[in-house]
Amino acid sequence: MSSAEQDQKVINDGAVIESQGEQTKPVSRFTRWYRSPLFNVIIVGLISFTQPGIWSALNNTGAGGQQEPYLVNASNSLTFGIMVFGCPLFGILANKFGVKKVLILGTLGYAPYSASLYVNNRYGTEWFVLFGGVTCGIAASALWASEGAIALGYGDIKDRGKFTGIWLGLRELGQLIGSSIQMSLNAGKDASSRGKVGYTTYLVLIALQCLGLPLSFLLSPPQKVIRSDGTSPRDPTKGKTFKEEARKIWALMKRKQMYLLIPILVGFQWNTTYLGIYMTKYFSVRARALGSLTAGIAATFANIFWGWFYDLKCFSRPTLAKICWASFVLLMLGSFGWQVANEKLYGDSNPRITLDWDLPGFGRGFASMVMLRFLNESHYMFVYWIVGAFFDDIETLTLAVSIVRTFESVGSCISFGIGAAQVAPMVNLVISFAMFGFTIPATSAVVFMVPERPIDLRKAEAGETSEAETGSVDASEVSEKNATKA
Template sequence: MVEFKLPAWYTTPMAQVILVGITCFATVGMFSAVSNLGAGGLSDIVLSDTSNGVLYGCFAITGLVSGGICNLLGPRLTLFIGTLGYALYVGSLWCYQTQGTGWFVIFAGAILGISAALLWSAQGAIMMSYPLEKDKGKAFAIFWAIFQFGSFIGSIIALAINIREGGLSAVSTSTYIAFLIIIFIGVASSFLVLPPNRVIRSDGTIVKLEAVSKPHEEVVGMIRLLKDWRMLALVPMFFASNYFYAYQGAVNAKRFDGPTRALNATLEGAGAIVGALMIGYFVLDIKFLHRRARGYLGLATVVILVVIVWSVGLSWQVTFTRADATEANFINYHDSDYKGKGALYFFYYFSDACYQALAYWIMSAMTNDPFTLARYAGLYKALQSAGSAGSFGMDAVSTPFLNEHLASWILMLASFPLAYLVLRTVKETNYEDERVVYVDDVHRAHAEEGHHVEKTDSIEKGSVSEIPAPPLTANA
C-alpha cells in the first residue's frame, strides 16, 4: 500500500521533536505560565493547592499505565487526548475567576492529571527514541526550549496585561482568553506527529518497524520495567524532579505582587530555555567525550548548580516566614528589596532544566526502543507527579517555607549518588544489543514481494515480514 508521499525533512527525528515541542509550547507551556504566576493565577491559594494536589495525584496513578496506553494508541492519538485536559483546566480557572466555581477547578485538575500523563508519555517516547544516540541531548534541548518558550511567551502576555491594569492579586480574564486561544492551536498541532514506523533517522534506520504494540506485550513490558534495578535506583530522582514547584510557586504568590509574579514567571521561562540549551548542546552531547563520560559531566554540572542555587535560595529564605508573607509586605519589582530575587528565580529554572535533562538523558541511554521508553516516561511522570502531589499537600497545610525548601533540596541531593550508579552501567551504544531495521531493507523486502515502494513513502505496519538486523555501519 502506498500512502501520500511526505517530504523527507518531515520524517526526520528532529522535525518530530520540534512538532511535539510546538504542541507542548501551546498547551503545557500555557499551563506553566498560569501556574508560575503564583497559586495558578488564583486569588485562593488553598484552592490552588487542592486542585494541584488532585491533579498530580491523578497524574501519578495514570502515569503507571500511560506508557502502555501510548504504545497501544500510538503517539498521535495519545498526544491529542493529552492536550484536551489543559484547555479544560485553564477554562476552569477562567470560570472560577468570573463565577466562583471552585469545584470545577478541582474536577478539571483531576481530568488534567489523567490527560497530562498520556501527553508526557508520548512526548517522552518521541524525544528519547526518535533521534540518534549522539543527538539525544540536543533533542531534549530543542524540545525543552520550545516548550518553555510557551511559558515564557505566556508570562510576557500576563505581565503586559497585569502591568497595564495595575497590581492584581489574581490573573485577569483577558489573560485566560489569550491562553485558551493558544492552547487550542496546540490541540490541533498534535495531529501532525508521525508514529515511529514512519520516522527515518539520518543513518537510514527506522525508529520502529511497528506503529503500535499489543496488550500482552505491555503487561510483560511493565513487569520487566518494575524488575529493573536501574529504574528503581532512579526513583528518588524521578520523585524529586518536580517537588520544588509547590515551594517556588507559594513563595512567588506570598512574597510578590501580581506584576512581579508575572515578571518572575518570565525569568523562569528564560532560565529554563537557556539551561536546556546549555546542558543539551555543550554537556550531554559534547563530541570529544565517550557517552558515559558525558553522563558523568552532566551529573557533576547538575550537582554544582543545585548546591549553589539552592544555597542562595536558603540564604534568602531564612530572612522571612509565612507570617511575614502578607499583602502589606508584597515586593514589587521597583522596590530595592527585589534586587537579586529575579536572578534567583531565573537560576531556579536554569538548574531545573539541567536536572530534567539529566533524568531524560539517563533513561534514553538505557535503550533506544520507543515502546520501552514510553513506559520509562510514564513511570518517570508518575513518580514525578507523586512528588508534586505531596509537595502541594505539604504547602496546603501551611508548612513553614523553610521546611519546604529543605525538603525539596535534600530530595535532589539524595538522588545524585543513585543516579551515579545507573550512569556506571551506560554503554557506548545500544545498537549492538537491539534490533536495527534500515529503510533500504524494507524497500528491498517490498520489492521481493512484488511491490514498488518509493523511498519517501511511509512504511505501513505489517506490510513487511520480520527482517533480521543487518550489520551496523560506521555511522549507526
C-alpha cells in the same frame, strides 16, 4: 574498520534494505522532510508549547495567577495523583494503539483546567478548578507518556541531545509567550501590590491551548518516519497485548538503571511547590508575571545549552554524565542555602514585605528563584538524556518515559499536597532541601552506569544482537543473560 563497526554497519544496511523494500514508489523531498524525525520533534515541541508550556506559564506566576495558592495546589496534587496511575497505563496503550493516538488524547484536557482558573478568578467558583485538575491529569498522563518517547525514539542516538533540547525548548516557548501576555496585561502601577492577575489573561492562554489538537494530526506514526539514513523505527504496535506490555513495564522497572532513578524522579522538584508559595507570599502581581517570563527565559537557555552540551563529541557519554551530575549537585546545594537565607529574611520581616521591581532588595529575592527554575529545567534535560543513553528502541523508550513520568508525578502529588496543607514556607523549603539530599547517592550510582552506546532492548531480549560485540551494553550482562537462557 573494527569488528564492532562492521557488525553495526551490517545491521544498519539491513535496516535500509528492509525500509526500501517496503516502499512502493520514490519518496519526494517534501515527504522526506514531512516524515523526518526533526519535523516530528518540532511538532511535538509545538504541542508541548500549547499544553504544558501554557500550564507552566500560569503555574510560574505562583498559584496559577490566583491570590492564594492553596486551592490551585490541591488541584495540582489531584492532577499528579491521577498521573501516578495514568502514565504507565497510557505508556502501555501507546505501544498497543500507537503514540500518535495517545498524543491526540493528551491535547484535550489542559484547556478545561485553564478555563477553570478563569471562572474561579472572575466568579469565585472552586469546584471547577478541581474538575479541571482531573481533566488535566488524564490528558497529561497521555501526553507525557507519548511526547518523550517521540522526542527520544524517532531520531538517531547522535541527535538525542539536540532533539530533547528542541522539544523542551519549544515547551518553554509556551511559557515565554504566555508569560509575555501576562506581563503586558499586568505591568501597570495598579499591579505593584499583592493580589491576582487579571481574568483577561486566561482568555488568551486558553485560545493558545486549543491549537494543540489540530497540531497533533500532523504527527507521523513511527513506522512512517524516515531517518537520514533511510531507515524507520520499528512499528511498536505489532502483535502487542495489554498483558504483555504490563509485564514488560514491570520488568523494565526492575532494571537497576530504572529503579535507582526513582529517588531523583520523586524528590528533585519538590521546590516547585515552594516557589509557587514564595512568589504569592512575597511578590507583587507584576513581579510574579516578570518571574514567570524570566523563568521561561532561564529554562529555554537551559534546554539550548544542555542540548548542545550532551551532543558534544569531545567527551564520552559516561564522562558527560559525571560532569553534569557533579555540576547539578554543587549548584543545587548552593541555591538551597541561598534560598533558606532569603526565606528567613522575608518570613521574619515586620511589617509583611512585598517585593516589587521598584523597591530595593528585589534582585536578591528574584535571582534565587530564577536560578532554581534554571536548575529544575536542567534536571528535566538530564533525566531524559540519561534514559536515552540506556535504551535505544522506541518501544522500550515509551515504557521508560512512562515510568519516569509516573514517579515524577508521585513526587509532585505529595509536594503539592503539602503545599495545599498550608504548612509554613520555611518547612516546605527544608523538606525540599532534604529530599534533594536524599536523591544524591542513588543518582550518583546511575551516573556511573551510563554506557557509551544504548541498548536496543527488544533485540537484546530476543537474542538478535550480541551486546558484547556491538558495544551497546556491558559484556557481563550478556554473559549473565546467555547463562540464564542456557
